[in-house]
């Protein structure tokens with residue numbers, strides 16, 4: 001499927017293939033139309049009580065209702081933020097401090113929005129931090145999680161639903177059930193799964209989930225935090241009375257409109273998008289195995305155990321391995337990567353290091369969206385074959 005917004009690539013010197021959709025996604029033209037309509041007509045401050053303000057307020061509350069209906073929650077449980085990082089920080093900092101929690105549980109493969117927040121709280125003596133064991137594909141050890149829950153007083157648990165580097169999924173219904181059993185507070189970073197799976201949050205024993213609109217063809221700089229009605233927290237950002245006193249600062253009206261529209265489209269087209277992206281991922285796996293001897297895949301790759309949008313590949317050891325991404329870029333392919341950190345350096349991927357991937361083998365994360373095609377995969381694999389052969 002072509003995205004007409006980005007069909008004109010004349011700003012680039014050559015055709016460019018975008019396979020970095022876990023980093024961010026191109027805006028959906030339908031989202032742009034919706035946002036543009038509001039930009040043209042509505043500039044009021046939602047906190048103003050006059051007509052212009054009331055109009056902007058109505059637009060935000062309509063967007064909140066759309067999001068809440070899709071997730072089967074109450075609009076009063078949705079708080080708009082500047083994105084995934086702020087939402088994760090709000091859940092973790094407020095959840096822990098306001099409930100006087102002294103122990104948190106997470107994994108070494110979480111996004112830095114979670115990991116660095118928890119580590120800073122540990123450094124400041126607010127919590128002690130435990131890491132759940134994971135296997136070589138990034139799956140969490142549920143027995144170890146239960147042991148950690150049983151051994152400690154009331155814990156704060158932060159476990160992402162899908163890993164952004166590996167794609168490996170965690171069953172948050174199961175984690176929610178365990179957390180309920182041990183009276184733990186459960187936060188899940190759902191930044192990579194929101195808009196990619198149906199979330200019925202009334203059925204999931206989760207207290208907080210997070211969202212960033214730019215991961216499903218919405219605008220950057222906007223997201224939300226879902227806070228289950230059973231739990232009360234104070235704001236992370238103090239200021240005016242916006243977001244029912246929970247997040248000071250004039251609302252990003254255009255971003256919020258774009259987020260709601262993008263989520264609506266994602267839910268509407270989920271089945272067909274999931275099918276076509278899964279097929280593309282399976283196609284790329286087959287092509288890589290066929291064309292490049294010694295490729296390995298990091299994380300789970302089966303459709304029921306991993307995100308269809310993410311494929312993490314380790315290539316055989318080669319000379320100038322750190323030039324692989326650069327060479328792909330030169331060949332007109334945008335993707336991201338990094339091998340496991342080798343000892344003594346602090347560059348590289350903390351996720352690949354946590355699953356003990358070989359630091360000698362260059363790793364690349366290819367991540368897909370509804371706009372990618374089989375022709376793009378063919379071109380990418382052909383270029384990979386050329387590049388890896390010339391460096392081996």
Ligand SMILES: Cc1ncc(COP(=O)(O)O)c(C=O)c1O
Nearest residue numbers: 083084085111113164191192212
């Ligand atoms: C799993 C995960 N959590 C959090 C974030 C941060 O989201 P944002 O870029 O909206 O701050 C990202 C972004 O890459 C992510 O992949």
